[in-house]
Amino acid sequence: MSLFPQAQLNAAQQWIVHSAHGGTLPHSLLLWGQGDLRTIAQFAAAAYQCEGTPRPCGKCNPCQKMENGIHPDVMVVEDSAHKMIAVDVVRQLRQSAFVMPNEGQRKVYIFPDASLLTPQDQNVLLKLVEEGPRYCAFVFCVENASQVLQTLRSRCVSLYAGQDDVAQVPPCDMGVALCQALLGKKGAITTWAVKAEGQKPSRQELEQILQDGRQLCIQALAAVQTQRSASNPVAQAMAQGLGAQRLSKHIHTLQLYYNQCAYNIGVSHTLGALAIELEENP
Numbered sequence: 001m002s003l004f005p006q007a008q009l010n011a012a013q014q015w016i017v018h019s020a021h022g023g024t025l026p027h028s029l030l031l032w033g034q035g036d037l038r039t040i041a042q043f044a045a046a047a048y049q050c051e052g053t054p055r056p057c058g059k060c061n062p063c064q065k066m067e068n069g070i071h072p073d074v075m076v077v078e079d080s081a082h083k084m085i086a087v088d089v090v091r092q093l094r095q096s097a098f099v100m101p102n103e104g105q106r107k108v109y110i111f112p113d114a115s116l117l118t119p120q121d122q123n124v125l126l127k128l129v130e131e132g133p134r135y136c137a138f139v140f141c142v143e144n145a146s147q148v149l150q151t152l153r154s155r156c157v158s159l160y161a162g163q164d165d166v167a168q169v170p171p172c173d174m175g176v177a178l179c180q181a182l183l184g185k186k187g188a189i190t191t192w193a194v195k196a197e198g199q200k201p202s203r204q205e206l207e208q209i210l211q212d213g214r215q216l217c218i219q220a221l222a223a224v225q226t227q228r229s230a231s232n233p234v235a236q237a238m239a240q241g242l243g244a245q246r247l248s249k250h251i252h253t254l255q256l257y258y259n260q261c262a263y264n265i266g267v268s269h270t271l272g273a274l275a276i277e278l279e280e281n282p
């Protein structure tokens with residue numbers, strides 16, 4: 001199978017192309033979900049290295065090297081000798097990170113199964129992700145985002161990259177209501193936040209709401225960019241009512257607040273702050 005699908009890109013790939021185009025592709029990505037995350041991670045790595053448009057173009061020299069699995073500045077971090085990834089492997093990686101890329105614009109580290117990183121590994125990586133050279137990029141893949149430490153997770157942008165049919169588990173009611181509010185008049189988000197707060201959601205429930213809302217926005221963005229209709233009616237309405245730019249802004253905002261749920265935040269405070277941010281940046 002080609003790394004660069006001729007036909008349809010899935011929602012995660014659409015998001016990567018869109019972010020690369022806007023110059024907002026984050027330097028640390030956490031891909032999560034069930035399915036072939038490794039291929040999505042390589043697609044993201046190609047987007048970091050690509051010299052064409054749209055990124056990844058699938059045609060330029062770096063893209064071709066990605067396709068053939070021979071790009072010298074894209075490293076897949078595995079440790080076949082041990083059950084978990086040994087800390088020595090991560091320490092070596094850290095050393096190599098400070099050596100400039102051979103030929104690429106970036107040096108990309110892919111972790112096809114980040115659940116094999118021990119807490120010790122993750123603590124070594126934490127500093128590198130945060131303070132490493134600007135040319136470094138990291139792509140972590142896990143089935144469930146909670147399989148990596150909250151501290152590491154909070155430094156990554158997490159992106160659902162699983163199979164589309166898994167993503168089509170019906171979104172929760174408040175997640176749908178959030179998206180309807182995004183489509184509504186001024187004040188609709190505040191009304192939504194007050195209603196959500198009245199239901200006294202737990203931190204986990206808030207996480208679910210934000211995740212479902214963001215997922216619907218991603219589906220809507222994919223629909224805009226592929227010019228086909230989204231299967232979810234609310235996503236379809238957003239695709240028609242909000243442009244790619246607004247959708248992508250909402251995706252980033254919801255991601256930010258979703259990441260904050262990893263900390264010991266107050267739910268009502270978070271809802272209030274989110275409402276203000278979304279109302280001020282429609």
Ligand SMILES: [Zn+2]
Binds near residue numbers: 056
């Ligand atoms: Zn390219």
